[in-house]
Amino acid sequence: MADLEIRPATAEDVPAIVAMLADDPLGAQRESPEDLTPYLTALERLAADPNQHVMVAVREGRVIGTLQLTVNPGLSHKGAARAIIEGVRIHTDERGSGLGTQLIEWAVDESRRQNCRMVQLTSDNSRTDAHRFYERLGFTASHVGFKLQL
């Protein structure tokens, strides 16, 4: 199998990223692949922030996975930074290929390089396959994730 590259996302990757965000039982209801403008604006803001890492996984020139890693400094835990993972998506054709594991392992390694003392993420209660996946990678389901839509 050809080599996998994990690199920062650029504007050219946005159509492929948004297609993956929308190709999902939850994402289908809340994304707008027909209008990329808000995504391009958001990526500009993210690219300008050294604590933000929107990444794509690319094989043979094709974007097949994405995630966002945020380094979030804080006061608790003796002033520790935490890493937050959001927006993990794997192209339908690539599910079960181990790509999700490679992406999360990249994020964990990068979090260590940035001196984070913890990596955290939340996963919708309905995504039970994802929960088993994160537990296999060593994550602990120790918290309840609360959301308030504005």
Added chain:
Amino acid sequence: MADLEIRPATAEDVPAIVAMLADDPLGAQRESPEDLTPYLTALERLAADPNQHVMVAVREGRVIGTLQLTVNPGLSHKGAARAIIEGVRIHTDERGSGLGTQLIEWAVDESRRQNCRMVQLTSDNSRTDAHRFYERLGFTASHVGFKLQL
């Protein structure tokens, strides 16, 4: 009761903030009130970042509450920013006074002002009183919060 002020934390507030972080069944094991250096370093980094808001609640010159609000831009949800709340602490003497509600309501209002489409936080599975508190404030326990210590 004297007026409550909610304002950004300064270096002078750090001893009171760390005392609150440590005065907690979980925090007691992981904070170092005897050495404030790492907290002061972290606060400098946080104060330089326009997406970070470490706040204190002050009454009659006394720091009685704190939280950290982070504005986290992202691609999903049509390029929406999310607000993340971390490190919510209320001084022991002030619990049950409604101060927690005032702090979270401040954070929700500020998140709206910053065009966030969601406010999110995680709470340790053991903090069942906190879970009821967030549900009363309109949050939904829709997610599982995963953590990996590094």
